[in-house]
Amino acid sequence: MARKRRGTPIHGWLNIDKDAGLSSAQVVGRIKRITNAQKVGHAGTLDPFATGILPIALGEATKTVGYIVDETKEYRFTVRWGEARNTDDIEGEVVRSSDIRPATDEIQKLLPEFIGTIRQQPPAFSAIKIGGERAYKLARAGADLDMPVRDVHIESLSLIRVIDNDHAIFEVSCGKGTYIRALARDMAIKLGTVAHLSTLRRVRVGPFSEADAISLDKLAKLWQCPAKFVDLLPLTTALDDIPALAVTEPEAFRLRHGNDVAVPNQADGVVCAMEGDIPVGIAKIESERLYPVRIFNL
Template identity: 55%
Template sequence: MRKKKGLKLDGWLIIDKPPGFTSAHVVAKVKRMTQAAKIGHAGTLDPLATGILPLALGEATKTVAYAMDGAKTYRFTIRWGERRDSDDAEGAVVATSDARPDRAAIAALLPGFRGDIMQVPPVYSALKIDGERAYDLARRGEAPVLEARPIRIDRFDLIDMPDADHAVFEVDCGKGSYIRALARDLGEGLGCHGHIVALRRTRVGPFREEQAFSLEKLGELWENPPSSDTLLPVETALDDIPALAVTGPQADRLRSGQEIRVVNRDDGISRVMNAGTLVALAEIEDGQVRPVRVFNL
């Protein structure tokens, strides 16, 4: 018997991920709820973490890379006095300290964590070393050696210090930044160790917390009758790419892989629109528009 293909649904669905779920688990649950034929996510969240997990349905999967390249915002709590092998509360304690930082010490250190910096990822990460995930090596006790990588931190602010053992921070960062590693390195820099005990993502590129649905609410909305009103347009992930309006015939040419010509346009990637519908991502060079990714909407 041929496997049922599922519904053709195109757009972005923003989930407020609960703790204890992997990103893959959320994708599987939402796929069952919506019966979507194709679905993927834009940026993994650790099981410990909560917050927005953008899901791409149908043609939106073609824009996932653009969403993942966008800036992200996290709010997190560090527990001082313990370093853990996973750099979060789920790992084993590997070092302790009785020292506790004050607000002045933290404020003095934070500027060194802003801007373009180098960061060693956590050993419990999905990065591959000779074809194996670092976390698989770590679980076998093989202590993977990970090289420092460049990352971008646009904002790193101390928000609250509820007690001597904890501090709450917010960070705006670029692709590839590990918040667990920031907590680890800040604790080491302060001479007191530290690890993440709470982590919430509040922004991924153009996607915000207020656009997110809990799994429970989503289940209600898609139950009876199913509702696609929860979907954001495919082009939401492309909002920082210049738009190019084209005519119907021009749109048809681009969809069939043919080039068109325009005047008075700068070179570079453009988001091609026709009557409010996304047609393609196209490369413009000397007025020649070449489709590089076509959308079937």
């Protein structure tokens, strides 16, 4: 007999504005304590020193996390020129310095080189696995890592403001797997200097934006009356780009039990099967048959 999961069955998304100093795992832990939800997960790690959008899935919404992880993300970040750190951000130790400071026109001229699909070497202090171990653990132990280079996609990159000779603020829109620390490092190298990130803020992840985000402190206060809580977003928030397909009650029953159903005149593709306002699950249409892929237990 399966053991009953502890906690309250809560299903949906929270758009959390993470404070600096907290890891993504710590945010998940705090939300578990605040909501007493049976299951909580995050969609995309945010470095402890960074702030901003950390989408949190509760209950059956955790089955849709992969769709948010693949979404485009937007960041606002500050580059500190002339000082390289071993983590490529403000939390690391200084390992190199340079007296060279790029001029504004040099920066503007460089930006197009980092737009589109580019090759990027992730920082050694990252969660990427090397030989089964997290790279940051190996780096902390003093290992000299040769991080694998990979392709990432930058949709847009712009210089927002030059604060002073040492600091400049940028905004970037990018795809999955992009390291903003590595982007700052590589821009500096192209400009003949070194750099690290002094601030990093994620301002959007797919449908989640900072305009609608909520802090953990505010969440804790509002959750004192959870029946009136309005900041819990529906499970389908992560599926905005997937078309909905209405199914009947008998069809929903078959899908929930792992069976396919006939869907005449429907084109092949992935859909979200809906029984009225209730999401049944993610399903796939092939040759006018609808096959369950991920069923929601609601």
